[in-house]
Structure formats: C-alpha cells, structure tokens
Amino acid sequence: MYDDPSDRSLVTAAADGEDRAVEAALRPRDLDEFIGQERVREQLSLVLQAAKRRAATPDHVLLSGPPGLGKTTLSMIIAAEMGAPIRITSGPAIQHAGDLAAILSSLTEGEVLFLDEIHRMSRPAEEMLYMAMEDFRVDVVVGKGPGATAIPLELPPFTLVGATTRAGLLPPPLRDRFGFTGHMEFYAPSELERVIHRSARLLDVDIDAAGAAEIAGRSRGTPRIANRLLRRVRDYAQVRHDGEVTRDIAAAALDVYEVDARGLDRLDRAVLHALLKLFGGGPVGLSTLAVAVGEESETVEEVAEPFLVREGLLARTPRGRIATAAAWQHLGLTPPPQSPVAGQQDLFGAAEA
Numbered sequence: 001m002y003d004d005p006s007d008r009s010l011v012t013a014a015a016d017g018e019d020r021a022v023e024a025a026l027r028p029r030d031l032d033e034f035i036g037q038e039r040v041r042e043q044l045s046l047v048l049q050a051a052k053r054r055a056a057t058p059d060h061v062l063l064s065g066p067p068g069l070g071k072t073t074l075s076m077i078i079a080a081e082m083g084a085p086i087r088i089t090s091g092p093a094i095q096h097a098g099d100l101a102a103i104l105s106s107l108t109e110g111e112v113l114f115l116d117e118i119h120r121m122s123r124p125a126e127e128m129l130y131m132a133m134e135d136f137r138v139d140v141v142v143g144k145g146p147g148a149t150a151i152p153l154e155l156p157p158f159t160l161v162g163a164t165t166r167a168g169l170l171p172p173p174l175r176d177r178f179g180f181t182g183h184m185e186f187y188a189p190s191e192l193e194r195v196i197h198r199s200a201r202l203l204d205v206d207i208d209a210a211g212a213a214e215i216a217g218r219s220r221g222t223p224r225i226a227n228r229l230l231r232r233v234r235d236y237a238q239v240r241h242d243g244e245v246t247r248d249i250a251a252a253a254l255d256v257y258e259v260d261a262r263g264l265d266r267l268d269r270a271v272l273h274a275l276l277k278l279f280g281g282g283p284v285g286l287s288t289l290a291v292a293v294g295e296e297s298e299t300v301e302e303v304a305e306p307f308l309v310r311e312g313l314l315a316r317t318p319r320g321r322i323a324t325a326a327a328w329q330h331l332g333l334t335p336p337p338q339s340p341v342a343g344q345q346d347l348f349g350a351a352e353a
C-alpha cells in the first residue's frame with residue numbers, strides 16, 4: 001500500500017516531486033544561512049577557509065545522515081563558498097566505470113562533484129573513483145580482452161562531496177579517501193522552528209511562534225518534512241481561514257493530514273494501536289503485527305518501525321516487538337496489570353505533569 005507514490009505519507013523523509021520543485025527556492029545559500037548542525041558547520045567552515053587561504057581545492061567531503069537533513073544543500077553551499085561550479089549526480093546513476101569517466105573527464109578545475117547515495121555505486125566505478133580522488137587521474141580502458149589497453153587521463157583538481165545515508169556501508173578504502181566526514185544529526189525542535197520561520201518568509205506565509213512550534217514538533221527532526229508540513233498548513237489556513245498560521249490552525253490542518261502531535265502518521269499509529277490493543281503491548285512477532293495492520297512485514301519494519309524505535313515508543317527484542325510505557329502514554333491507554341510497563345506510565349505521567 002505504501003509503495004504507491006500517491007499514498008505516500010506526509011512525513012516521509014525522501015523527496016517527492018513537489019519537494020524537488022520548491023526546494024531550490026528554500027535552500028540556504030551560504031553557511032551563515034544554514035540552520036543547526038553546528039559541529040558540521042564549524043568543521044566545514046574551517047576546511048573551506050583553509051583551502052581558500054592556500055588557494056587550493058578543499059579536501060573531499062563525506063556527508064552522512066538520514067534523508068532530508070541538508071546534504072545536497074551543504075554541497076551547494078560548499079561550491080558557492082568556493083565560487084566553484086557544481087555537478088550533481090548519484091551512485092545509482094553511475095552503473096559503469098565509463099559513466100564515471102565521462103563525468104570526471106569533463107570536470108573543470110576546482111569544480112565540486114556531488115555524488116548522492118555514493119554507497120550505491122557499482123564496484124568498477126568505485127575503484128575508478130579511488131584513483132581519481134587520490135591522484136586526480138583515471139585509467140580509461142580501451143578495447144577488450146588481451147588487446148585492452150589502459151590510457152591514463154589527468155584530471156583537474158576537484159572536490160568530491162559524497163552523501164550517504166549509511167556511512168557504515170562504504171568500503172574502508174573509499175571512506176579513507178575523504179579528508180573530512182560530517183555526520184548530520186536530526187534537528188532539535190527549536191532549530192526546525194527557525195527553518196519554518198525562514199521558509200514562511202520566503203513563501204510569504206504569515207505564521208506566529210506557536211504555529212511554527214506546532215509544525216516543528218510534528219516534523220520528525222527533518223527540515224524537508226518541516227517545509228512540506230508548512231506548505232500543507234498554509235493551504236489549510238488559506239482555504240479555511242484568513243491565511244494566518246497559528247497553533248490551533250497548524251494542529252487542525254495536520255490532524256486532517258493524520259500527522260499527530262509527535263509526528264506519527266496513520267501507519268505508525270495503526271502499528272502502535274495493534275501492538276497495544278490486540279497484543280497487550282507485546283511481545284509479538286513482526287509478521288503477526290503486519291497482518292494485524294494489513295501491511296507487508298517489510299513495510300512495517302522499514303517504514304514505520306525506525307521512527308517508532310527512535311521515539312522510544314517500540315522496542316525490538318529477541319522475543320518480538322514490545323511497546324514502551326511512552327507508547328501507552330502517547331495513545332492515552334493504560335497497560336494491563338500483568339504488563340512489564342504497568343505503573344511506569346503513571347510515573348511517566350506524573351513526571352510530565
């Protein structure tokens with residue numbers, strides 16, 4: 001069901017067509033405008049300033065982290081700060097070493113090459129990249145079989161910016177060739193509020209502080225989701241009200257789109273609901289849980305669970321999935337007396353009160 005793009009949830013972190021169309025207008029253009037990620041920003045700023053002083057191209061940069069946190073944006077900022085052009089491609093688009101050779105050989109001096117999903121490149125392309133990164137050289141193989149010859153080709157110095165959601169999947173020889181690795185973290189709600197205020201200004205949306213906070217709390221720590229929710233809330237405010245976004249209007253709009261106060265969507269809530277109401281909070285096997293919500297096991301495991309686990313609402317144990325005290329609390333339910341979390345919920349509630 002969730003494979004159908006028309007049924008994509010509003011809180012999916014990967015970009016959809018509308019995101020791509022509007023994101024260009026919302027991207028920060030320099031490091032000062034880039035919100036949050038203080039450590040990566042400071043480290044990167046040093047790398048870039050040092051390169052400028054030496055009048056050299058900056059070292060290759062690896063950016064790792066989940067989708068929608070600003071890796072593409074940062075790569076564009078690197079190019080802009082260096083006054084260099086940028087070429088954008090992705091691992092899956094480079095299936096043959098020849099594809100990569102064609103790109104590398106057309107780079108100009110100082111150019112930034114952004115390679116998204118670098119962990120999904122083919123093996124031969126990856127090996128060609130090692131030499132290109134280290135020696136600014138590639139061997140282009142001409143011909144086949146015993147008569148094949150390798151023609152060395154010098155490349156101008158360039159900066160590779162690789163992006164990956166899974167730094168652990170990169171082979172060590174590739175990882176080692178990056179001079180700097182930035183680990184992108186999920187954004188704090190206060191940072192997302194700043195992202196939302198900035199985007200609202202650019203989109204000419206009137207929003208107050210409480211309205212921005214309401215959207216930020218539902219955005220799963222991800223600027224792309226925050227921007228998408230802002231656009232849907234804007235629609236609602238314009239159609240049903242006078243266009244101004246307040247806390248109540250943001251909450252009502254996102255309730256229509258089934259994104260709850262903590263950023264859970266319909267599937268997340270269905271999984272939690274089944275776990276609590278049908279299985280007493282677990283433990284229950286993944287496939288049983290999936291049947292209970294009418295989804296494939298993979299969908300539950302890959303689409304719903306990562307966020308539920310990250311939020312501390314669900315835990316994976318060797319005996320199956322279990323709900324935490326926070327899950328009962330979130331759905332406003334009381335765990336049965338025999339549940340291991342019985343009583344904890346009251347403590348949790350008391351602590352919150």
Ligand SMILES: Nc1ncnc2c1ncn2[C@@H]1O[C@H](COP(=O)(O)OP(=O)(O)OP(=O)(O)O)[C@@H](O)[C@H]1O
Nearest residue numbers: 023026027034035067068069070071072073223224
């Ligand atoms: N630090 C930030 N400050 C303001 N806006 C941001 C920030 N980071 C990301 N954004 C916004 O979020 C959107 C998504 O960012 P971006 O495309 O750079 O993410 P990404 O990590 O490259 O995602 P993917 O891996 O899916 O390509 C952009 O439109 C940008 O406007």
